[in-house]
Amino acid sequence: MKIAITSTGNTPDATMDSRFGRCMYFVIYDTQTGGTEFIPNPNKEALEGAGPASVQLVASKGVEKVISGEFGSKVKAIFDSLKIQLVILNNPNTTIAQIIEKFTAQKN
């Protein structure tokens, strides 16, 4: 399964970005291979529609889950219809490595 995580930086030490549509980076984490891909968010400066454009990006990567701090009102229904689960984390200090670790621990 692929998971998208919003990140403030392009390393696993970076903390999660609490915004979805305008985050700095998207991390695409593959739970099967353990591989991570950091993608700079091309929509972070979008005048309008950063959320939907970011849905386009993560959905086209084939993710089944998105982890962020906050999702805007325009994107929730679309994620629902695509059967992509949204996970909201309240602690903005969590690092990408910690989030990935949590998922690996849950699986084993």
Add this chain to the structure above:
Amino acid sequence: MKIAIASGKGGTGKTFVATNLFYVAVQDGRHVTLADCDAEEPNVSGFLKGKTIRKKTVSQNLAVIDPEKCVYCGKCRDWCIYNAIICLEEQRKIYVLDDLCHDCGACLVACQAGAISEKERRLGTVTTSVMGSNTVLTEARADVGVYSSVPVIKAALAEAGDPSLLLLDAPPGISCPFIATVAPADFVVLVTEPTPFGLNDLALSVETLEQLEKPFGVVVNRDGLGDNNVYAWLEEKNIPLLMRIPFDKEIARTYSQSRLLAAEDASYKKKFLHLLQKIETLCEK
């Protein structure tokens, strides 16, 4: 001449200043139109009553994509600069976000499959009323729940046209509805209150107007409330202070009862006329 009355912070007295300016301009024998462009909460009609002569419905077209005809090429999405279309080629899914659609028609041109049509969506109304022979009131009123009131404001501006004096009661804030209202203005009156909130939002409005290269001046309402920081700030930035209106229970009472201060108090009639003349002088410079 077009004068917009705006503010960063809401509730500082835009409509108070706009309606009183309108009143003194009418009394001075001017041909004047007051356009209420605060389309999300128009309230000029609470103070000034005219005879309605026209009511227009404002609507826009929205793109509708037929998933049966769609070939999921993604062209319409690539052409949409407003990010209103999501197209997932692999999953064969397509979405239009109605709130983001600006009725530009680019997707209709982009689509080679004939999958896109349009439907109409109502956005609000523009009402025109007359008070006597030389005075017109135009009101932009967006429907509840409409994402952007800008098309309604633009329709009201078109309806108001180019009278010899046009007063524009602007919406609060500095986002698109504010920009749409001040865009045609020759001068912008920023109404603020001497509080930290008022000053913070005034600074944002000033920054925006400087980028738009609009001449402007400031009216401080409820003078005596809060602190004096706004005055030092105006001096430092070399921004003209056009008028100070004191924090006065009687003024508040008059306004809360939908009455016009300038119509009841000769000294304020003089002060608002003086404000109008001051603006005109600044415009001529």
